[in-house]
Amino acid sequence: MLSCKETSLLVSQSLDRRLAWRERIALRMHLLVCGACRSFADQAAFLRTAVRRFGRRANAPEPLRLSQDARERIARELRDKQP
Amino acid sequence: MGAVLRRIHSRPLPVTTQGTAPEAWLDMHGDALFRYALLRAHDRDAAEDLVQDTLLAALRSHRDFAGHSSERTWLIGILKHKLADHWRRLGREAPLETPLDAAETDELLEHLFDAENGDHWRTPPSPWPDPDTALEQQQFWKALSGCIDTLPSAQAQAFALCEIDGVAGAEACKVLDVSPTNLWVMLHRARLRLRQCLEIHWFANVSKE
Numbered sequence: 001m002l003s004c005k006e007t008s009l010l011v012s013q014s015l016d017r018r019l020a021w022r023e024r025i026a027l028r029m030h031l032l033v034c035g036a037c038r039s040f041a042d043q044a045a046f047l048r049t050a051v052r053r054f055g056r057r058a059n060a061p062e063p064l065r066l067s068q069d070a071r072e073r074i075a076r077e078l079r080d081k082q083p
Numbered sequence: 084m085g086a087v088l089r090r091i092h093s094r095p096l097p098v099t100t101q102g103t104a105p106e107a108w109l110d111m112h113g114d115a116l117f118r119y120a121l122l123r124a125h126d127r128d129a130a131e132d133l134v135q136d137t138l139l140a141a142l143r144s145h146r147d148f149a150g151h152s153s154e155r156t157w158l159i160g161i162l163k164h165k166l167a168d169h170w171r172r173l174g175r176e177a178p179l180e181t182p183l184d185a186a187e188t189d190e191l192l193e194h195l196f197d198a199e200n201g202d203h204w205r206t207p208p209s210p211w212p213d214p215d216t217a218l219e220q221q222q223f224w225k226a227l228s229g230c231i232d233t234l235p236s237a238q239a240q241a242f243a244l245c246e247i248d249g250v251a252g253a254e255a256c257k258v259l260d261v262s263p264t265n266l267w268v269m270l271h272r273a274r275l276r277l278r279q280c281l282e283i284h285w286f287a288n289v290s291k292e
Contacts, residue, residue, distance in 0.1 A: 047274060
């Protein structure tokens with residue numbers, strides 16, 4: 001039986017690669033009996049959805065995005081220096 | 084999803100023989116480059132300048148773009164050189180970080196899982212109240228990006244690159260200079276931290292209301 005620590009790693013990896021069938025079965029068995037890991041799995045999936053949407057949002061907040069000012073300044077600079 | 088695809092298809096971009104025209108770079112890759120620079124340099128002004136320097140350098144050399152990698156990976160490659168120049172200008176070495184931020188990563192797992200109790204969660208996650216509603220709130224996006232910003236640099240970069248900017252798999256390993264196994268471990272740690280951070284900074288407040 002997998003521990004919760006190992007399960008959390010497999011849950012995460014299932015988002016990044018195709019798990020081997022043994023891993024899939026072990027993961028499913030653990031999730032069947034462990035509500036905490038089921039919550040973690042849901043939350044990891046939610047994070048993915050949220051972050052993907054974040055990347056596509058035209059009005060995503062600025063901390064992780066170029067500000068409008070910077071964008072305009074860079075666009076101007078690129079136009080001027082166009083060979 | 085349909086709407087997104089339509090939007091992408093309805094905006095034809097001028098295409099050169101290799102990838103898109105330089106005028107489109109800022110729109111297409113500007114935010115991805117900015118995130119890469121910001122999560123490394125931790126300085127907004129510097130990160131903005133680095134994006135500009137990168138695009139100007141790309142403009143001068145885009146005939147050399149061989150198309151062996153994606154345009155975004157190529158631009159990030161240029162940005163890495165600009166970052167090296169940035170550290171040199173500051174007169175210090177680039178901050179040394181092992182790909183996994185190794186020292187702290189064991190601490191994180193010890194903090195979350197109880198080794199003396201079969202590696203069970205010390206604080207078992209429980210379902211979040213109404214997560215889908217969060218996606219419609221501007222404040223939530225601030226909380227999320229705040230949380231990404233608090234990750235250790237290497238994890239933040241890996242997470243942003245793969246999950247926000249869609250550079251994944253082999254390309255991401257190349258850009259970050261890590262093995263696939265290391266990348267998966269970094270993303271695992273990032274997800275553990277982000278769920279914890281969001282729980283504290285978002286969902287704990289939601290459930291109290």
